[in-house]
Amino acid sequence: MxxxxxxxxxxxxxxxxxxxxxxxxxxxxxxxxxxxxxxxxxxxxxxxxxxxxxxxxxxxxxxxxxxxxxxxxxxxxxxxxxxxxxxxxxxxxxxxxxxxxxxxxxxxxxxxxxxxxxxxxxxxxxxxxxxxxxxxxxxxxxxxxxxxxxxxxxxxxxxxxxxxxxxxxxxxxxxxxxxxxxxxxxxxxxxxxxxxxxxxxxxxxxxxxxxxxxxxxxxxxxxxxxxxxxxxxxxxxxxxxxxxxxxxxxxxxxxxxxxxxxxxxxxxxxxxxxxxxxxxxxxxxxxxxDAKAITRATLTIIGAALLFAVIVGMAVARTLGRRLGRLRDLMRLGAQGDLRVRADAKRGGDEISQLGASFDEMMENVSRLIGQVSLSANSVLATASDLSEASSRTDLAAREIAAATSDIARGGEGLANEAERGIRLTSHSSEQAAALVGSSREMEARMRRVQESSELGIGKMKLLGDKTGEAKRLVEAMNDRVGRLQDCARSIRRVLDILTGLSKQTNILSLNATIEASRAGAAGKGFMVVAGEIRLLAEQSNRSIGTVAELTRTIEAGVDEAVRTIAEAGPIFAGQLAEVEEADALFGEVGGQMDGFVQTLGVVSEAIRTLEASQQSLSQAMVDVSSVSEESLAAAQQVDARSQDQLDVCADLVGLSAKLRDLSVELQDSLARFTT
CATH class of the missing domain: 3.30.450.20 (PAS domain)
Incomplete structure (x- = not known):
């Protein structure tokens, strides 16, 4: 046994x-x-x-x-x-x-x-x-x-x-x-x-x-x-x-x-x-x-020595057993999570006293380490909450950008439709002007129809100008929101840098705890398990932070691409607005000429020639407006696709923030079993 x-x-x-x-x-x-x-x-x-x-x-x-x-x-x-x-x-x-x-x-x-x-x-x-x-x-x-x-x-x-x-x-x-x-x-x-x-x-x-x-x-x-x-x-x-x-x-x-x-x-x-x-x-x-007497004396001395050795051995076993048993109980309490236990031994004593003093020093270091890890866990949890909130705001902004981009796309599509319609109207006006040249009899009736068409074109051009201005404002608003999104991405990167430092510090602290537990031998096995769990959590946090950093870099790349696209779309919208204003001015001129034509039938031929020239200019302008509308529609669709990608990235960022928050809560739950 x-x-x-x-x-x-x-x-x-x-x-x-x-x-x-x-x-x-x-x-x-x-x-x-x-x-x-x-x-x-x-x-x-x-x-x-x-x-x-x-x-x-x-x-x-x-x-x-x-x-x-x-x-x-x-x-x-x-x-x-x-x-x-x-x-x-x-x-x-x-x-x-x-x-x-x-x-x-x-x-x-x-x-x-x-x-x-x-x-x-x-x-x-x-x-x-x-x-x-x-x-x-x-x-x-x-x-x-x-x-x-x-x-x-x-x-x-x-x-x-x-x-x-x-x-x-x-x-x-x-x-x-x-x-x-x-x-x-x-x-x-x-x-x-x-x-x-x-x-x-x-x-x-x-x-x-x-x-x-x-x-x-x-x-x-x-x-x-x-x-x-x-x-x-x-x-x-x-x-x-x-x-x-x-x-x-x-x-x-x-x-x-x-x-x-x-x-x-x-x-x-x-x-x-x-x-x-x-x-x-x-x-x-x-x-x-004659050596028998010596043999008996030798056996007697051996028996007496055996009795003395048993007494001394029992005394030593009882003394050492009591002291080592107390130290074992304290270590067992420490392994169960009570970090307040102390042996209250002096380092200058015997080996057991030195072991007790080392145990006290180890428990002090473990208590400080648990405190530091707890603070780090709280910091990680707070950072995870901030990251989750920032991710939520980023997700909301991305959704708004996606909605605005969709509106821009729909506006561009309407502008293209209106441009096609203006082209058709311009063609119809040209046909009417040709008819006026051929038959002056129908001039008056046709003039009324032309006047109505001109008034309708003026209304449509005004509407097109309003939509083009609204699209410009939306693009400017998108540009502002994308700028804020860049600021949020930079904030996320700074937070990730802080989390990376905290993860490295947690890993170093877990490594030091593992070394101290190894020095403590069998008494530090329980704490070695805790230190290993902390190291695993730190490694998981590091991997999560790496994933978030990769997603953040993807968001930044997408945002930069959106900024470049919006920067390219701004001049296009400005040119479109100038063309619309020019077309509106042309429609106004047509309206004024039509009024003068009604008032002065004597100058019909000149008016028809002027109308024909105006119709040609209007036709070319409408063609230009149609081209610009198609390009704006394509840019808006591209911005919409980028916005959808940004929206997916924001959703992933929100999920990773929630996972980081859950890991921080698990770390706090693991640390809660220790009593300091």
């Missing part, structure tokens, strides 16, 4: 650390103590082996003293040298043999450990004596005899019974070449058979745990063991080899090592007299039997 509380984790870490440290220290101390104890016990056993080897050397020395006595025994020398060359079956030889037996018995009885004494000539032949038990033959080719001769002047110790020795007891043998006093050449070889009981007396009182004390020869075979079945068998131990020179090195007299199976500790001491080893093999467990 996973432990979620950091206080419990720290407490458990303290417990584990203390227990591991104390356990490691205890076991290390126990291991060192155990090893030191084993070394001390092993050293004690080595000292015992050395002392036992010293006792045995004293025993070996007593035997060698007997050999030295033989070397200075002149009677023994005389007897042995006298026996050379005398036949064995003579009385003289028998007398010498009796004396030799007496000397041998003297030496044999001088030490109870001596089982028998053998005397051999230098050629290996045995000199029979009553104290000798060796078979009567030559031993010149036997290895032990060659070894005795090779070590001339030094004692040679032979392990175990010789093969042809009739002694039934277990013995070991001392052999040495006997020199005469002041002579370098030996005259006989002496073998002293020594009973193993002498060694048993020295070793039996020595105790080395449960291990047996044994004597191992230089060949590795057992010379003496409490278990008689092992005597003469290989010891199975890897004891250091001995040379004649090393036999005098006291520093190599004792030592110890672990057996090959690792279950026994072998201690040994080497005899300086014989080069044999006093060996004891002790079970390894006996070296550590």
């Amino acid at each position: 996973r432990i979620k509380s950091i206080g419990m984790q720290l407490g458990l870490l303290i417990v584990v650390s203390i227990v591991l440290f104390v356990s490691a220290t205890g076991f290390l101390s126990w291991s060192i103590s155990k090893k030191a104890l084993a070394n001390n016990v092993s050293d004690a056993y080595e000292e015992t082996a050395s002392q036992t080897s010293g006792k045995l050397d004293f025993l070996y020395g007593s035997f060698e003293k007997i050999v030295l006595q033989m070397m200075v025994d002149s009677e023994l020398r005389t007897t042995l040298t006298s026996m050379e060359g005398i036949p064995a079956d003579t009385g003289e030889y028998a007398e010498l043999a009796r004396k030799l037996d007496e000397r041998m018995q003297f030496y044999q009885f001088s030490n109870s450990a001596i089982a028998s004494i053998e005397v051999l000539r230098m050629d290996g032949q045995v000199i029979p004596t009553t104290s000798g038990l060796l078979a009567n033959r030559s031993y010149a080719k036997d290895e032990w005899f060659k070894n005795a001769l090779a070590n001339d002047g030094r004692s040679v110790w032979i392990e175990g019974n010789l093969e042809e020795n009739r002694n039934t007891n277990r013995t070991f043998t001392l052999s040495r070449v006997i020199h005469g006093e002041g002579s370098k050449e030996g005259y006989c070889v002496v073998l002293i058979d020594l009973s193993l009981s002498a060694l048993a007396e020295q070793v039996s009182t020595v105790t080395m745990g449960s291990g047996d004390v044994e004597i191992v020869g230089a060949s590795g075979h057992i010379v003496y063991s409490p278990d008689e079945n092992r005597i003469g068998e290989p010891s199975g131990l890897s004891l250091p080899a001995i040379t004649a020179e090393e036999n005098q090195d006291a520093s190599k007299d004792a030592g110890s090592f672990r057996s090959e199976d690792g279950g026994r500790q072998v201690v040994f001491a080497r005899s300086a007299q014989t080069g044999w080893y006093t060996v004891a093999s002790i079970p390894v467990g006996e070296l550590y039997k």
Whole structure:
């Protein structure tokens, strides 16, 4: 099961650390103590082996003293040298043999450990004596005899019974070449058979745990063991080899090592007299039997350390858990939107206090950021409202422009119709004038009809002049409204510039909030979500502002095109008005001439010629008026189409303003969940 509380984790870490440290220290101390104890016990056993080897050397020395006595025994020398060359079956030889037996018995009885004494000539032949038990033959080719001769002047110790020795007891043998006093050449070889009981007396009182004390020869075979079945068998131990020179090195007299199976500790001491080893093999467990008390003490200390660690760990877990739990609750309230929570911690304290101080600083920064974002949202909402109102006004102006343009189009169409009609009337007047030339009889009646037509033309031209003036005024009014529309478009662009700056500032604030939330770690995840939402709203606002800016640029382009079109239509309307005024003047002149024609029939021909010329001028003027009317109609239709485009753009601008206002309201609703 996973432990979620950091206080419990720290407490458990303290417990584990203390227990591991104390356990490691205890076991290390126990291991060192155990090893030191084993070394001390092993050293004690080595000292015992050395002392036992010293006792045995004293025993070996007593035997060698007997050999030295033989070397200075002149009677023994005389007897042995006298026996050379005398036949064995003579009385003289028998007398010498009796004396030799007496000397041998003297030496044999001088030490109870001596089982028998053998005397051999230098050629290996045995000199029979009553104290000798060796078979009567030559031993010149036997290895032990060659070894005795090779070590001339030094004692040679032979392990175990010789093969042809009739002694039934277990013995070991001392052999040495006997020199005469002041002579370098030996005259006989002496073998002293020594009973193993002498060694048993020295070793039996020595105790080395449960291990047996044994004597191992230089060949590795057992010379003496409490278990008689092992005597003469290989010891199975890897004891250091001995040379004649090393036999005098006291520093190599004792030592110890672990057996090959690792279950026994072998201690040994080497005899300086014989080069044999006093060996004891002790079970390894006996070296550590006194370490149980150390083990119990170590386990007791570990238990006490565990109890202490648990108490300390619980205290630390409770203290840290309470402080971290309070900080966790404050962060949870902050994540729920309450930005008024504070830890009231000092920065100069421990790490938790510093964390609390950082939390307070973060909440202060978040509160200020939320306040700034709220102000920005209010500004965006106000700007959206202004933009919506300006868009509405622009839409209304565009509708008025569209209506005025439609009126201009309809007026142009009527003007064109009237111009066509004037052309037809002018043609009819020309026909009447031609008829007057052909028939003066019908002049009076025709004159009345011409007068009526002239009066009608004057009325129509007056109407055409009024409509042309009205169209001019409408174009001027359209020009003024288009100018105001340009001003509105520039205002919209300035507002969009402000909104773009606000959007960038909101994006920067959301980025800073995200960075601060990331620094806060897990505690700032909730605020990171809010900062992300704010950044998304800022990006949406930026995209909406970009769309509005694009539409505004389209409106400005359309307005500029309308301005250019109206600027082109103004001179046309002015020219049309001048032509209409000229046509009106012509109709007035025709009316005056017709009045004079009625009054003065005498000048009919001149009047007819004048009327004919006037009709030609009027016909040309009406053609011109028709052309101008058609051009005005086309311009009016083009202005009407532009007005419809402007009207669509204004509708889109109104929709975008409403969307921006809705986004601002959503941003305010998101910020309303935070309490500052």
